[in-house]
Amino acid sequence: MKDFLNAAAHWVVPLLLLGIPLYAYAFRKIRVYESFIEGAKEGFWIGVKIIPYLVGILVAIGMFRASGAMDLLVGLLRPLTSLVGFPPEALPVALLRPLSGSGTLGLISDVFKTFGPDGFIGRLVSVMEGSTETTFYVLAIYFGSVAIRKTRHALPASLLGDLTGVVAAYIVCRLLF
Amino acid sequence: MNIVWLGLIVLAVLTAAIRGTMPEVSSAAFLSAKSAVELAIGLIGAMALFLGLMRVAQDAGLVQALARALRPLFRWLFPKVPADHPALGAIALNIGANMLGLGDAATPMGLKAMQELQELNPDKETATDAMCTFLALNSSSVQLVPAMVIGLRVAAGSHNPSEIIIAAILATTCSTVVAVLAAKAFSRLPLFRQDDPQGGQAA
Known part of the structure; x- marks a missing residue:
């Protein structure tokens, strides 16, 4: 297969x-x-047109990641997620996913190294990667390429989709593995 | 988008001030700007390749045939886009490429679809319902085989790297359905309504 x-x-x-x-x-x-x-x-022109939008969003995300604010966010959310039994080790992957695709793959590699790819946490982060997207990147370049500034409900709907992806990944993993 | 962008930067600088990570944040700003340009330039190759291929498929009538086959679905998803509009062909190709996990091909088709949708847009600065639905569909991941993560699992010595495929398909179906339904439902909320001059600003 x-x-x-x-x-x-x-x-x-x-x-x-x-x-x-x-x-x-x-x-x-x-x-x-x-x-x-x-x-x-x-x-060529599409590639050039999206540069300013890509710089804008990636700089903000890069600064956010480098500052360590992600750890604070994980700390804040941990009591909530542990209520439903969601493993805290998988939380950074879920939070980083909409922001950075390569960053998420890096985190997943770390999870595999620490917990192995075949345990519950390893499978959970694998499924999460497959069920969510780098929403901010997609929004920035898709709207950027046509110079749309007012994005209306695109971001909330997309983020709700990402949240559903994480929740569904957890439920499906609990049922299947 | 304004609030999110500003929020990320505010949180970054505040956290850096408290934790003393300002040097990292400062260099991250420059590094990210540089890699954003490299990313965009790197996209040009794939973009030219797949937009070229798409033009050939369009001239041969293949894109239109694909869009016609998906017409019932598209009529529900994008009611305001005329059934024979080229945007639907580009959308169909984008979704197809995403399903196959061909990210390099999906992005050019998606951007092409946005250009076509923009032609139908009376207010060039504000997203249409069709654009928001398309974005929700795109950013909820419709891929059938998460090739990247399977590759990582192989590298990590998994005994069964592809065992997560079924679970991922189930989960991504949920996320896609919810994202599209949310896009449809949110478009009617007063906060996001298109004709409301203040409406779009909130996002």
């Missing part, structure tokens, strides 16, 4: 890169190279 999934993951992109232009050229008579270049041109 694992080997199959790994192999399949390596096949997806090359097959798309082969299949789509081949179909377009053979069946639709599209000038595929010119068409590709037209689309690719847009990539």
Whole structure:
């Protein structure tokens, strides 16, 4: 299963890169190279346009993480989460997840080193990683790319989704493992 | 977003003042700014590649066919987006790439979808309902195989690295459903209503 999934993951992109232009050229008579270049041109400007938004959000998140404020937050929330039996060791992962994808992967590696990947905590943080997203990053670049400033209910709805992901991960792990 | 951004910085500086971590915070500010630019520049390659590929698929009518297949779902999710609008094709590709765990492909498609949605937007500074629903969908993770974390589990010597797949799919389904329903429900709250001039500021 694992080997199959790994192999399949390596096949997806090359097959798309082969299949789509081949179909377009053979069946639709599209000038595929010119068409590709037209689309690719847009990539540069989108990349440049999101820079200020990305700098803004990543600087705030970077400062927050470096200050150690995360530890304070974990300390504040710990009494609440331990009421329902949520392991405090998994709490930093849950809190960091919407802020930083690479930071979360780092924390998860630490959890694996300390508690092993196959214990309850190891499985819980694994499932949490799969059921949540780096919400702030996604919001910053998606809205940034079209210069939307008033984001209305996008952030609260997304954060509620992340919270649900954490709670659901905990419940599912309790039931399955 | 204003409150969150300011809040992060205020908390960071206050905590740093109390704990004496100001040197770390100071260097983190510069390092993060630098890595943000590197990240954006690094995205350009993937962005050009997948937007190029997407244009080919669009010219061949493949994107439109995909959007047509998903029309019933999209009509419910994005009622104000016309059924044949190119935004829906980009959204379909973005969700598909996310499901397969192709983050590099998902971001360009997602940004393309935002551009298309922005064309339908009468007020260019304020997010539409469709944008908020799309963002909620995107930031609740719809991926079927969490490849990153499985990789970490392999590296950590797990006996069964992929045993978490089913659990992750169950949990992420819950989070996606709640995020989308929340986006739909919140859009009717007076605080977030689109025509209210003060409405958007709160987030």
